[in-house]
Amino acid sequence: MISNKDLIELAIMLVAIYILALLVIFPLMHWAISIELKVKYKLVGTFISSKFDLDNFPIILKGDKEKLITFYFWTILLSIIAYVGFLFFIPSDSSVFKFYIIAMSISLLLPLIFISFFIYRVNKKLKLLKLYSKKYIIEYFKNEIKKHETTSEYKNFTLYYEANEKFSFHNWRIQFQQRRFQKKLKASKLKNDYYKQFKLFLKYLRINAYFISQTKQIDLIKIKTDNQEISIKDLKSLLVENFIAMLENS
Incomplete structure (x- = not known):
């Protein structure tokens, strides 16, 4: 038979573990969503600005918005499941259980208030973005392909460091995505x-935009194409042209 003292110590330990878990899960999830939103909007926006009119480009799809909000709801669901699971560690007929369930409930309630605030903020940001219909996207992309198809030619390229002319590590990552x-x-x-x-x-834009944003010492990297040398700034346009060329040849 476990004494009340042991039950109290166990309850305190369990509440502490639960709080620590929430303190890790919630910030990590919010950080992941912030990165996701940054990649899908900000980074892609700078990536395509020289080729497309950003005001009319469907940079966020309807499914993207739902996915971002769903991340938060999954976090809430997992937190509630963990909460229910933790309740079974303390016998319900013990004198400690009442205080334990109150402490656990408060531990769950406070993060839920914060996450509701985060959902509100993210949703507010998403409402500022235009969500286009499938019909609009089809017509838009069809017209854009026609604009670029005559000038788009696939170009092989390599990324290397200007100082020693050795291949950049990022060359492998971007080449892998091309293939x-x-x-x-x-x-x-x-x-x-x-x-x-x-x-x-x-998807192609998002992956490459993220890779380029993660490239350290970006000013030290040069690119060799089939017949000329260009700077890293021109890589964005080259990658867009390459996709259109790949699409035409598929």
């Missing part, structure tokens, strides 16, 4: 399905 999307476009039946093409294009 990956080439295979995706060839394997997928996307011909005349402009909506799926655009979704793949948006």
Whole structure:
């Protein structure tokens, strides 16, 4: 038989563990959502600004908004499941249980208030972004492809450090994505399905925009294409042109 003193110590320890878990989970989830939103909007916006009119570009899809908010609700659900699970560690007929459940409930309630505030803020930001219909996206992308298809030619390129002319580590990452999307476009039946093409294009932009944003010492990196040398700033345009060229050849 466990004494009341032991139960109190166990209850305090469990409440502390639960609070610590929430203090880790909630900030991590909020950080992940902030990064996700940054990649999907800010980084892609700077990536395409030289090629597309950002005011009319469907930078966020309806599913993206739902996904971002869903992250928060999954966090809430996991927290509640953990809360219920923790209640079974203390016998319900013990004198400690009443105080234990109050402490656990307060531990859950306070983060839920904070996360509700975060949901409100994220939702407010998302409302400022235009959400376009599928019909608009199809027409938009179809017209953009027509604009660029005559000038888009796939260019091989390598990233290297200007100082010693050694390949940059980021060269492998970006080249891998080029090959990956080439295979995706060839394997997928996307011909005349402009909506799926655009979704793949948006994914391509997000991945490459994130990679470039993570490139350290970006000013020290140069790019060699088939017949010329360009700066890292021109890589964004080159990658856009390469996707359109890959799409045409798929």
